[in-house]
Amino acid sequence: FAKGVGVGNEPYRAYFLTFFITCAFVSIGRLDVIAPLISNFFMISYAMTNYACFASSASKAPGWRPSFKYYNKWLSGFGALLCLVVMFLIDWVTALVTVIICFAIFRYLIYINPDVNWGEAGEAKKYVNALHSLETLQFTDQTHVKTFRPQFLVLTGPLDDRVWLVKFVALLQKGRGLMVCGDIIVKRHPRASARSFIKAADDGSNTEITIGDEKEAGDDSSGQTLESMASISSDDKHHERASDLATEYELAMQRRKEGDEFLMNPSIWNRKCPGAFCEVTVAPTLFDGxxxxxxxxxxxxxxxxxxxxxxxxxxxxxxxxEVARYERAIRAGLSAHLGLMVVRDDHALLDLNMKTFTGSGSEKNSSNCLSCCRKQKPQVEVKATDNENGSKHRLGYESTHTVELTNSLDEHKVASRLKRKGTHKPDALSSTRNVIERALPSTLPGNRVDVWWLTDDGGLTMLLPHMLVQNPRFKSHSLRVMAVSTSLVVGNVEFQETERKMAHLLNKFRINAETIGVDLNLNLPVAQETISRFESLGTKLDELNNEERLKTNFQLRLSEVVRERSKDASIIFIILPIPDTGLRVRLFCSWLDMLSADMPPMVMMRGNNENVLTFFC
Incomplete structure (x- = not known):
């Protein structure tokens, strides 16, 4: 009945409906019969009007500026309450029917979600509540291990390019943490960077600026300087630079809008991707972004x-x-004392159908919590023997705190390659929708999640697999932890003690998992097939020095054991080796490739050495 007709968009259908309803009541001949109902409708209209004024004032929205001289928000609230009381005093049955009808209309409007911008007071109130909650959270005491929850920065690029990666992180949302999907637009300024523009605006035309990069005055590098562009006035050049920045800002806003549409796309998610937001930045290089x-x-x-x-x-x-830039991104994450996950899924098995799953039950609060409610703050660490610590330090599995962000390659030598071809049109999500149309599985094949525990990283490598199997899609999957010990002696039984300690720890942490001790005997020779596969990646063993050869031998032995024991797993979590300072970037990528090639989806990850698990609950 709200459909408009004509130039004025008049709702003729609603007019006729109102006319016939009025005629029906007039035909009764006794207006006193419908008087209570009419009075109640008037009263609830007044009540809603008063409440709307009260809610707008309570939201403290700057756009709400009532001009009535004697207006007071508390009078509006009291007026709304008084109207409801009078309704029930007139006739409680009619009042109840009126309230039910109005509530049904209200729910119907929410359901159909009409494309009308009413400026709802509820939206303004949500903003105030969110801001107050952030302020309260900001000034609470330091986060305790029992309140830790993973919050993810997912480097997705345009979200429709890496749908599977967003879906995988969404599966880890048992902890209801934040997920920021980061999209970096790599774009060198054709004339000057924003920094150069600001400097030129402040200092006049004395600053030399070259195409692509900013140069300080007196630099002898070749470039088109402001002095050689005398034909263009200083104001024109400033306007051009400002126009470039405005264009980049509009592009970032457009990509952020497309990302939000993806995260709320009903053809992909049930309602929306939980706890996810999109963030876009423009940078001259991927590493800067x-x-x-x-x-x-x-x-x-x-x-x-x-x-x-x-x-x-x-x-x-x-x-x-480009490879060095990728390695530096990993190094930067570790140096920032953040957890890091490198996910490889060659066969797109993580591109699951996030809508049609109808597993047994929803995500309920587990009685086995991972946190404690004690005044003590015990720090739990999985201690290793001195020999094991020393060997793992030499093999690239030392504490994350020892990592420093050092330049393996001067950032000015890193060239930008990841430039998007053409403009990013608003209908870019069509490719994603076409992918969704095909039949996607609801969960991963197999029934086991493997965790390879090589060293203590604070427990993040144990917590995330546990959160994954808590997801209803993985309820049928079991968790298996491979506790690895290294030895140089044939027949060493140290791995049995490692298995016993790990099983005890998991029991104390209330993580239901099978524990298997694995002896990574470094005295055994690496299979010739494994060496051939490694050298086919571009690095010869004979070209490595003693330290690199020792670490590479460990990685090759580890890849053999992982391939032997976890080939049939649904997904594998394993500790990520640390890219040491001075390590050749291609050698580091060779290690990762040997671990993860031709395997089930693999998550190579490392925590930041801060404990995220606790004994007590």
Whole structure:
């Protein structure tokens, strides 16, 4: 009945409906019969009007500026309550019917969600409540291990390019943490950077600026300086630079809008992706964009504590500069004391159908909590023997705190390659919708999640697999923990003690998992087939020094054992080796490739050495 007709968009159908209802009541001949109902409708209209004024004032929206001289929000609230009381005093049956009818209309409007911008007071109140909650959270005491929850920064690029990565992180939302999907637009300024523009605006035309990069005055590098562009006035150049910045800002806003549409796309999610937001930044290089996201994502205490990125499949064909940039991104995440996850899924098995799953039950609160409610704050660590600590330090599995962000390659030598071709049109999500149309599975094949525990990283590598199997889609999957010990002696039984300790710890942590001790005997020779596969990646063992050879031998033995024991797993979690300073970037990528190639989906991850598990509940 709300359909408009004509130039004035007149609702003729509603007019006729109102006319016939009026005629029906007039035909009764006794208006006193319908007087209570009419009075109640008037009273509830007045009640809703008063309440709307009260709600608008309570939301403290600056756009609400009543001009009535004697207006007071408490009088509006009292008037709304008084109207309801009078309704029930007139006739409680009619009043109850009226309230039910109005509530049904209200729910119907929410259900149909009409495309009308009413400026609801409820939206303004949600903003105030959210801001108050952030303030309260910001000034609470330091976060305790029992309140820890993973919050993810997912380096997705345009979200429709890495649908599977967003879906995988959404499966880990048992902890109801924040997920920021980071999209970096790599774009070098054709004339000058924003920093150069500001400097030129402040200092006049004395600053030399070259195409692509900013140069300080007196630099002898070749470039088109302001002095050689005398034909263009200083104001014109400033306007051009400002126009470039405005264009980039509009592009970022457009991509953020597309990302929000993806996260709320009903053809992909049930309602929306839980706890997910999209953040877009423009940077001259991919590494600069990652640094910007690391420093600025989130607000207050709602900031990511774990970075998620995909595996770089083209590292063999790409330039050394590009591979170095990827390695520096990993190093930057570790240096920022954040958890880090590198996810590889060659066969797109993680691209699951997030809508049609009808598993047994919803996500309920588990009685086995991972936190404690004690005044004590015990720090629990999985201690290793001195020999094991020493060997793992030499093999690249030392504490994350020892990592420093050092330049394996001067950032000015890193060239930008990841430029998007063409403009990103609003209908770019059509490719995602086409992917969704095909039959996607609701869960991963197999029934087991494997965790390879190589060293203590604070427990994040144990917590996330536990959260994954708590998801209804993985209720049928079991959790298996492989406790690895290294030895140089044939027949060593130290791994049995490691297995016993790990089983005891998991029992104390209330994590239901099968524990298996694995002896990674480094005295055994690496199979020739494994060596051939490694050397086919571009690095010869004979070219490595003693330290690199020792670490590479460990990685090859580990890849053999992982391939032997976890080939049939649904998904594998394993500790990520640390890219040491001075380590060749292609050698580091070779290690990751040997671990994860031709395997089920693998998550190579590392915590930040801060405990996220506790004994007590």
């Amino acid at each position: 990652i640094q910007t996201l690391l420093q600025t994502s989130g607000i207050g205490r709602m900031r990511p504590n774990t970075i998620v990125m995909g595996f770089k499949h083209d590292w063999k064909e790409d330039s050394v500069d």
